[in-house]
Amino acid sequence: MAFHEERRRVGLRLSVLQYLVVVLFSALAISFWYLQVVQHDRFQEMADNNHQRTLPLRAPRGVLFDRDGRVLVENRHSYSISIVREHTQDLNRTISLLSKVLGLQEASVREIVDRHRREPSYRPITIVQDATLAQVAAVTARRLSSELPDVVVQQVPTRQYPETLAAHLFGYVGEVNDAQVSNADDLKSGDIVGQSGVEKVYNAMLMGEDGAKRVVVNSTGREIRTLEEIPPTEGKRLQLTIDYDVQKAVEDAFAVSGFNGAAVVLDPSNGEVLAFASLPAYDPNAFAAGIDRNTWSALTTDEDRPLNDRAIQGTYSPGSTFKMAVGLAALEEGIITPDFKVFCPGHANFYGRDFKCWKRGGHGAVDLRHAIEQSCDVYFYTVGNMLGVDKINKWATLLGLGVKSGIDLPNERQGLVPSTEWKRQRMKEKWYAGETISVSIGQGQVSVTPVSMAVYMATLANGGTRVTPHLLKAMDEGTGWKPIPPPAPQSKIDIDPDKLQAIRDGLWMVVNAAGTGGTARIVGKDVAGKTGSAQVISNAGRMAARTTKNLRDNGWFVFFAPRDNPKIAGVIFAEHGIHGGNAARISHHVLDTFFAKQDGRPLPPPPTDLKLDLSDAMAQPHERAAREEQDR
Numbered sequence: 265m266a267f268h269e270e271r272r273r274v275g276l277r278l279s280v281l282q283y284l285v286v287v288l289f290s291a292l293a294i295s296f297w298y299l300q301v302v303q304h305d306r307f308q309e310m311a312d313n314n315h316q317r318t319l320p321l322r323a324p325r326g327v328l329f330d331r332d333g334r335v336l337v338e339n340r341h342s343y344s345i346s347i348v349r350e351h352t353q354d355l356n357r358t359i360s361l362l363s364k365v366l367g368l369q370e371a372s373v374r375e376i377v378d379r380h381r382r383e384p385s386y387r388p389i390t391i392v393q394d395a396t397l398a399q400v401a402a403v404t405a406r407r408l409s410s411e412l413p414d415v416v417v418q419q420v421p422t423r424q425y426p427e428t429l430a431a432h433l434f435g436y437v438g439e440v441n442d443a444q445v446s447n448a449d450d451l452k453s454g455d456i457v458g459q460s461g462v463e464k465v466y467n468a469m470l471m472g473e474d475g476a477k478r479v480v481v482n483s484t485g486r487e488i489r490t491l492e493e494i495p496p497t498e499g500k501r502l503q504l505t506i507d508y509d510v511q512k513a514v515e516d517a518f519a520v521s522g523f524n525g526a527a528v529v530l531d532p533s534n535g536e537v538l539a540f541a542s543l544p545a546y547d548p549n550a551f552a553a554g555i556d557r558n559t560w561s562a563l564t565t566d567e568d569r570p571l572n573d574r575a576i577q578g579t580y581s582p583g584s585t586f587k588m589a590v591g592l593a594a595l596e597e598g599i600i601t602p603d604f605k606v607f608c609p610g611h612a613n614f615y616g617r618d619f620k621c622w623k624r625g626g627h628g629a630v631d632l633r634h635a636i637e638q639s640c641d642v643y644f645y646t647v648g649n650m651l652g653v654d655k656i657n658k659w660a661t662l663l664g665l666g667v668k669s670g671i672d673l674p675n676e677r678q679g680l681v682p683s684t685e686w687k688r689q690r691m692k693e694k695w696y697a698g699e700t701i702s703v704s705i706g707q708g709q710v711s712v713t714p715v716s717m718a719v720y721m722a723t724l725a726n727g728g729t730r731v732t733p734h735l736l737k738a739m740d741e742g743t744g745w746k747p748i749p750p751p752a753p754q755s756k757i758d759i760d761p762d763k764l765q766a767i768r769d770g771l772w773m774v775v776n777a778a779g780t781g782g783t784a785r786i787v788g789k790d791v792a793g794k795t796g797s798a799q800v801i802s803n804a805g806r807m808a809a810r811t812t813k814n815l816r817d818n819g820w821f822v823f824f825a826p827r828d829n830p831k832i833a834g835v836i837f838a839e840h841g842i843h844g845g846n847a848a849r850i851s852h853h854v855l856d857t858f859f860a861k862q863d864g865r866p867l868p869p870p871p872t873d874l875k876l877d878l879s880d881a882m883a884q885p886h887e888r889a890a891r892e893e894q895d896r
Contacts, residue, residue, distance in 0.1 A: 316480055316491065318386055320454075323472030324421035326499030328434070328462065330508040331536075331737055337434055342422040342553060343395045345403055345415065346388035347377065352414040362415060365402045366392060383453055390454060393439075394422055394553025423456075423463075423552040430511055432542040432573040433673070433735070435461020436551035459551070462504070462735060465672050469739065472499035503738040503745060505536035509867060513857035514539045514836075516870040517850040523819075523841045524568060526575040526714040528733070529834035529854065532722035532824060534750045535731030537671070538832065539854070542574040574839065576669075576676040579711040583798030584639045584844070585820045586660070586706030588724060588767050591632055593659035594647045595763040602632045602766035608642035615698040619645055636770025636794065637779040641705050648704025653695055656703060657683040662757045664719035664730045665712050670754055671733040679712040706796065717835040719754075721822045724767060725830035728759040768792055772827045775848075784823060784848040786855050793823035793851070795844025816840040821847035825855060832858050842878065849874040 328337040345366065352358055359377060363370040373391055380389045392399060395417070406412040423437050440455045451457065457471065458464035475496035480488045514527045518541065529539040544566075550559050563571055572578065594600045610626035611618050621627065621641040627634075635643035648656060661667055666681030680686075682703060684695040702708030712720075715733060723730045732751040739746055771792035775781040780795040797817045819841030824833035832855070836847040856868045 321475035321496045323496035324498045326470040329503045339421040340424040345392040346390045349385040425548040428545040431545035433540040435463040436548040470499040473497040501740040505737045507538045511539040517853040523838040525837045525839040528718035532725040532833040544570040546570045581798040582706040583796035585796035589660040606643045612642045633770040637773035653700045682709040714837045722833040725824035725833045728757040730754040781848045790826040792827040796820035797843040819847040
């Protein structure tokens with residue numbers, strides 16, 4: 265009995281197990297049938313649409329405004345075309361077909377792809393930054409026909425500049441290079457960053473933060489739905505110190521003159537840059553979406569060097585504009601008084617060599633004020649010889665020459681005011697007293713940048729404070745404008761007000777009496793200034809040269825106004841401008857525009873004719889000077 269009872273229990277258990285197995289497999293069969301038959305269409309669609317992409321959303325760069333709130337640099341919408349390798353089955357086919365569709369050389373497209381091969385495959389490789397509507401339409405059509413499912417078209421913000429206005433000041437943007445990526449933790453390949461000018465210096469403020477969008481796409485690459493979207497954060501808005509109207513006045517006047525050159529205009533009280541120009545310029549828009557090889561080649565091979573920022577990178581002899589530094593040094597060192605006179609017969613002999621004055625017949629007996637007004641070379645030969653080169657170096661440096669200005673722009677070069685120690689270290693030679701004579705009139709080894717000349721004039725204007733020129737005035741992070749404190753002055757020197765007034769009087773006479781700067785005169789504004797003409801080659805070399813195009817003298821005009829309560833200071837540098845009188849003509853429109861805004865009167869229209877003196881560019885110094893007398 266026990267055996268039969270045990271056998272019955274085992275049989276029962278097996279039956280239960282069999283029923284459970286049947287039920288389980290029946291449930292599985294029904295489930296499979298339900299999934300494969302009833303819900304076939306749904307899961308077929310899900311299978312076809314199981315691709316996800318993470319698309320970067322580029323942050324718009326911060327907008328730039330002028331001091332009055334006028335938009336200077338903004339963003340526009342454009343389209344980029346990229347390859348997403350994560351979903352590419354045949355990359356070579358995609359490159360070949362996309363090249364034909366875009367009208368690009370296959371080698372150039374392949375080069376772009378090869379440059380980014382080491383990056384994560386989910387990150388799109390941008391082939392065209394600023395695609396035309398025709399390119400967008402052609403790619404979109406082939407994506408719909410499943411020919412290019414791994415190519416995406418995105419709308420992205422692109423920098424937009426006011427053509428060539430203030431090009432060197434704004435700079436330009438471009439795709440980050442390998443060196444920049446390796447040197448910054450917050451940059452990745454493909455980012456658009458500032459490469460020069462304000463765009464570079466304040467890139468961290470202007471960049472913003474990119475967003476991202478995670479989407480589901482079907483087998484043809486079409487977006488089905490958005491899974492997640494993190495919107496980009498726009499860069500900070502920056503207000504610059506630039507005055508649009510004064511900036512435009514500078515560039516309008518230069519355009520009429522036909523000269524290349526540079527201009528820097530400052531507020532002498534705090535160093536705010538009101539205008540900044542280097543000419544010829546370039547169009548920053550050409551860089552905003554990736555510059556093409558032909559345009560880049562044209563810019564880099566142009567003999568006028570449009571990419572060179574003459575205002576902060578060009579170094580030139582200052583000519584007669586250096587004389588105020590020599591005069592003030594002699595006053596402050598107690599070597600002369602404002603009434604100290606020198607007789608000028610048209611030349612003077614120093615150390616066995618005859619040095620000529622620009623005026624063949626001489627100026628007769630002149631004191632400091634009239635020596636500045638008449639730009640008498642013999643007077644400053646004499647005073648410079650009494651001073652010595654080291655005292656000239658000391659005071660010129662204190663006034664801002666031969667040193668960097670500290671402006672918030674990249675790659676500023678330093679000029680040179682020589683000294684005995686400089687020559688000993690540089691050339692392993694002693695300084696000879698005869699070399700000081702040429703230095704005394706801003707020739708010889710003296711070289712300056714236009715921006716340092718603007719600081720020099722601001723220092724004379726404000727009484728001895730060497731301001732730091734700067735471009736950033738305020739910042740808006742979304743809660744309103746917050747003023748940015750100006751940078752500290754580079755130095756401050758105590759100048760005897762009476763001695764400084766003698767310099768100022770001479771500068772006023774240059775413009776308002778019998779000097780060479782009469783064309784810069786603004787009635788009732790007491791403009792003070794100084795012209796300067798600086799040779800770029802010796803007279804013997806000039807006569808032997810085969811061409812005169814780039815051998816004409818450079819022309820300078822430095823200024824501040826009004827004389828006794830300066831509101832504006834700066835420099836106009838006319839490269840190969842023949843003489844300083846032509847630079848003074850350019851400055852007239854700039855000063856007239858500035859004071860029109862100050863007075864609330866209508867702005868003067870752009871000039872159509874500056875009545876420049878372009879005659880006899882190969883004349884000897886005394887012949888050029890005779891023409892300058894016509895400006896008095």
